[in-house]
Amino acid sequence: MPRKTTYTPPAVEFLSILDEDGQVDAKLEPKLPQDFLRRLHDAMLLARRFDERMLSLQRQGRIGTFAPVKGQEAAQVGAAAVLSEQDWVVPSFRETAALVWRGLPLEGVLLYNAGYNEGGRVPDGQNFLPPSVPVGSQMLHAAGLAYGGKLKKSGAIVLTFFGDGATSEGDFHEALNFASVLACPVIFLCQNNHYAISMPRAKQTSSRTLAQKAIAYEMPCLQVDGNDVLAVYVAAKEAAERARAENRPTLIECVTYRLSVHTTVDDPSKYRSEEEVKTWERRDPLSRFQTYLRNLGMLAEKDVEAAEEAVSARIKTALHAWEDRMASLTDPAVMFEHLYASKPPALKEQQDRFVQEWSTRGEGARHG
Numbered sequence: 001m002p003r004k005t006t007y008t009p010p011a012v013e014f015l016s017i018l019d020e021d022g023q024v025d026a027k028l029e030p031k032l033p034q035d036f037l038r039r040l041h042d043a044m045l046l047a048r049r050f051d052e053r054m055l056s057l058q059r060q061g062r063i064g065t066f067a068p069v070k071g072q073e074a075a076q077v078g079a080a081a082v083l084s085e086q087d088w089v090v091p092s093f094r095e096t097a098a099l100v101w102r103g104l105p106l107e108g109v110l111l112y113n114a115g116y117n118e119g120g121r122v123p124d125g126q127n128f129l130p131p132s133v134p135v136g137s138q139m140l141h142a143a144g145l146a147y148g149g150k151l152k153k154s155g156a157i158v159l160t161f162f163g164d165g166a167t168s169e170g171d172f173h174e175a176l177n178f179a180s181v182l183a184c185p186v187i188f189l190c191q192n193n194h195y196a197i198s199m200p201r202a203k204q205t206s207s208r209t210l211a212q213k214a215i216a217y218e219m220p221c222l223q224v225d226g227n228d229v230l231a232v233y234v235a236a237k238e239a240a241e242r243a244r245a246e247n248r249p250t251l252i253e254c255v256t257y258r259l260s261v262h263t264t265v266d267d268p269s270k271y272r273s274e275e276e277v278k279t280w281e282r283r284d285p286l287s288r289f290q291t292y293l294r295n296l297g298m299l300a301e302k303d304v305e306a307a308e309e310a311v312s313a314r315i316k317t318a319l320h321a322w323e324d325r326m327a328s329l330t331d332p333a334v335m336f337e338h339l340y341a342s343k344p345p346a347l348k349e350q351q352d353r354f355v356q357e358w359s360t361r362g363e364g365a366r367h368g
Ligand SMILES: Cc1ncc(C[n+]2csc(CCOP(=O)(O)OP(=O)(O)O)c2C)c(N)n1
Pocket: 094, 133, 134, 135, 136, 162, 163, 164, 165, 166, 167, 193, 195, 196, 197, 262
């Protein structure tokens, strides 16, 4: 027989539990305890309001370039919520919601975005890596971290986040291959927000789904409505259980949308239509989840008001803590520290030049 079928690829599933109007599919509903549902809600609300505040701080010139999370809160919070404390999160540059869920103080996010070296520091005892700006590089770190944990029998699993554009990077394929061949307990969570800066998803890859890229690596995969926090939670939970029990990686594609700008230096009106944005605004993950909670009878208007107030107070406290912290950080030359045990001569030279300029030009030296 000269030609025969040697392999038929498995189908890719799509999971959604809350529809666009916030109505639940009772057969798939995870029946989470009320206090946990409340925590999910409050975390998404905090991420949304903090995002808005970050945007206004950037417009006032008080922080640098910033990548908003608006629209992707469910994908981040739903996935991070399945982890236990010993597990790891390996983020890209857009994971404010996931990191805040994991306990990163808001002032740390502010410090990072204001360009302070200290903002990249992970607080002691918290298991996540600093933000990764080179697109896709963090997936390799995640696979390696999961492999190390497996060798040490730590029992910890790893969750890594990235965008649709990252699946077109070589690092993505290397990480999936490594994780699958070496059976690493890692969850690859793609936030398909439809754009890599101005490049629409359809122009960067011809794969019909992004999830199916895992099939070549014999890795379980699925698509999820990324604006449905319950669906993301259920998918991530299944993946976490598989990782814990079998050391098997999973690729989850969260189909979501970037409701705001790519970063604060981007103008999306140049490459996407208002109708498209409006369509996705109707699928807003936060209001959809609020409808669900209202239908459960656990979110009356006064509860929303109380949650808004608590979030606003927390942001205010963080802003003060951030300002105090900045006032105490007066030596920008720390950016040359903590990378090498013994500094290479070229770096030492750069540091000396910087210190020299700083002493004569002050703050201006920071901006060149
Ligand atoms: C290796 C690398 N190439 C290019 C860039 C410039 N860059 C920054 S963000 C970005 C797009 C990323 O898109 P995606 O992976 O979909 O993530 P999203 O920003 O949508 O969350 C690019 C190309 C970079 N940071 N790193």
